[in-house]
Amino acid sequence: MIDAIEKNLQRGIKLLNSITDQQYSDATIPPYFSSIGTNMRHVLDAFTCVFNGLENNHIDFSNRDRNQLAEEKTAVGIDYFNEVITKLHLLKESDFDKMVSVCDDLGTGVVTANYTLGSALIQAHSHAIHHYASIGFIIHQLGVELPDADFGFNPTTPKKVEAC
Helix, strand or coil, X not given: CHHHHHHHXXXXXXXXXXXXHHXXXXXXXXXXXXXXXXXXXXXHHHHHHHHHCCCCCEEECCCCCCCHHHHHCHHHHHHHHHHHHHHHHCCCHHHHHCXXXXXXXXXXXXXXXXXXXXXXXXXXXXXXXXXXHHHHHHHHHHCCCCCCCCCCCCCCCCCCCCCC
């Protein structure tokens, strides 16, 4: 699980290494006017929520850090990615079955459910892929090339076969 999550997070680092701070923080693309940086910071905040909840076995996905610099500066974003990857590698496979309560505001109030740590990490990973797809739209609008062909695609998404 950790290897798959890290592989996906490395895609984010690869992108950040290939764009400028201006491209990273550009929030001019409709319809959401959200930047690559805002999406990346949001993705990493979800993982940070998981790590912050480990000590008391309570993960609160609505209590995010929202570090503004991580949205504006690629170097700070890369540091944030590396921090998350480092924390992922501190987990042991036996930790994945640990029970945790998870809460989030789903739009009509806060809901709490019991998860395993593994399921919370899977949720954060899937959430990252979803946001990478949004970032892919922004990247396209800015005229930036995707870091790789799988950026923003769920591994289960069928690949389009190009006709000759």
